[in-house]
Amino acid sequence: xxxxxxxxxxxxxxxxxxxxxxxxxxxxxxxxxxxxxxxxxxxxxxxxxxxxxxxxxxxxxxxxxxxxxxxxxxxxxxxxxxxxxxxxxxxxxxxxxxxxxxxxxxxxxxxxxxxxxxxxxxxxxxxxxxxxxxxxxxxxxxxxxxxxxxxxxxxxxxxxxxxxxxxxxxxxxxxxxxxxxxxxxxxxxxxxxxxxxxxxxxxxxxxxxxxxxxxxxxxxxxxxxxxxxxxxxxxxxxxxxxxxxxxxxxxxxxxxxxxxxxxxxxxxxxxxxxxxxxxxxxxxxxxxxxxxxxxxxxxxxxxxxxxxxxxxxxxxxxxxxxxxxxxxxxxxxxxxxxxxxxxxxxxxxxxxxxxxxxxxxxxxxxxxxxxxxxxxx
Ligand code: NAD
Numbered sequence: 001x002x003x004x005x006x007x008x009x010x011x012x013x014x015x016x017x018x019x020x021x022x023x024x025x026x027x028x029x030x031x032x033x034x035x036x037x038x039x040x041x042x043x044x045x046x047x048x049x050x051x052x053x054x055x056x057x058x059x060x061x062x063x064x065x066x067x068x069x070x071x072x073x074x075x076x077x078x079x080x081x082x083x084x085x086x087x088x089x090x091x092x093x094x095x096x097x098x099x100x101x102x103x104x105x106x107x108x109x110x111x112x113x114x115x116x117x118x119x120x121x122x123x124x125x126x127x128x129x130x131x132x133x134x135x136x137x138x139x140x141x142x143x144x145x146x147x148x149x150x151x152x153x154x155x156x157x158x159x160x161x162x163x164x165x166x167x168x169x170x171x172x173x174x175x176x177x178x179x180x181x182x183x184x185x186x187x188x189x190x191x192x193x194x195x196x197x198x199x200x201x202x203x204x205x206x207x208x209x210x211x212x213x214x215x216x217x218x219x220x221x222x223x224x225x226x227x228x229x230x231x232x233x234x235x236x237x238x239x240x241x242x243x244x245x246x247x248x249x250x251x252x253x254x255x256x257x258x259x260x261x262x263x264x265x266x267x268x269x270x271x272x273x274x275x276x277x278x279x280x281x282x283x284x285x286x287x288x289x290x291x292x293x294x295x296x297x298x299x300x301x302x303x304x305x306x307x308x309x310x311x312x313x314x315x316x317x318x319x320x321x322x323x324x325x326x327x328x329x330x331x332x333x334x335x336x337x338x339x340x341x342x343x344x345x346x347x348x349x350x351x352x353x354x355x356x357x358x359x360x361x362x363x364x365x366x367x368x369x370x371x372x373x374x375x376x377x
Contacts (some may be wrong), residue, residue, distance in 0.1 A: 030346025140181030156190025174258035256293035279308030
């Protein structure tokens with residue numbers, strides 16, 4: 001059972017799909033692991049450490065994937081890059097299929113079974129395989145670190161002989177996985193933290209972290225399917241905007257993390273709201289990759305407005321912590337692979353009826369098989 005790990009080719013992708021730790025465990029499951037030279041370099045895992053863990057290090061992606069039964073990656077590899085894989089090989093990565101259906105079709109035509117890790121159901125058994133959570137958790141932490149480094153003042157209250165420094169006021173919009181970690185991190189740094197969400201259940205979680213929960217009375221609860229948020233009605237949006245406008249003007253730092261599955265990120269912070277903030281304030285928009293929660297966000301960049309507000313819109317924020325993000329992502333993959341392998345026989349034994357497999361397999365036997373992925377007409 002040959003398992004291939006390729007170097008990521010997407011611009012700015014720093015992560016890697018396996019670490020020396022997981023390579024050793026994959027070998028334990030019966031895999032002979034082959035890794036493309038330099039695959040772990042940007043995440044600070046040298047080739048020599050992979051070799052010590054039992055992998056063969058090869059010079060090219062083509063050599064790595066040739067004859068492979070399983071290919072592991074962070075981002076969707078191109079069908080071209082997979083030339084020479086064994087027929088029916090598994091390609092496991094975050095495949096980002098929406099809007100990229102033709103690339104998924106090309107994977108189908110290449111004869112691979114493409115598995116999208118981000119489609120993993122959010123059930124207890126699959127928590128250990130949940131790449132959205134593992135990466136969002138780190139992004140939430142990094143958002144606060146980025147905010148603190150752009151903020152030209154201290155976060156905690158400091159009582160010094162020269163007088164008192166007041167604590168920074170941090171407002172977190174969206175209290176899912178990333179938002180809750182941002183709240184916890186900002187609290188640890190000593191900020192006064194408030195947060196909002198449209199799901200009423202988030203209130204208790206926010207308060208248990210010692211932050212203040214803010215929600216408009218006009219909005220009882222906008223929980224949608226599967227614990228996610230639904231889109232707000234126009235009246236609800238207006239009520240939320242009114243509350244946000246009064247609260248934001250008094251904040252030093254705003255961190256936005258709001259997402260709605262399958263929709264562009266909701267716009268929560270208007271240009272006028274940014275203009276109401278004091279010079280030196282910082283906004284970190286974690287939704288930048290999906291269009292941003294802030295009207296003035298420029299995805300991939302940090303910009304400062306004429307009134308002196310810095311808006312940080314970095315994409316792939318988990319990738320800014322390449323080592324930690326790779327460690328968690330690689331463990332997510334390992335945990336999933338563990339369910340696909342017969343440990344006695346040391347070979348693939350996939351139960352195609354398993355709900356984890358059904359939810360994540362996008363292509364099989366030359367065709368797209370996932371009900372949500374349709375080729376555009
Ligand atoms: P997400 O990334 O889809 O969205 C981030 C947050 O933004 C969510 O809390 C959402 O409610 C909020 N949001 C959406 N629109 C908003 C708006 N207009 N204003 C303010 N906030 C808005 O969510 P997520 O982080 O993936 O988590 C979603 C839920 O799934 C949470 O309840 C989380 O605890 C749960 N979850 C469960 C599991 C599991 O059971 N295995 C794993 C991960 C997450």
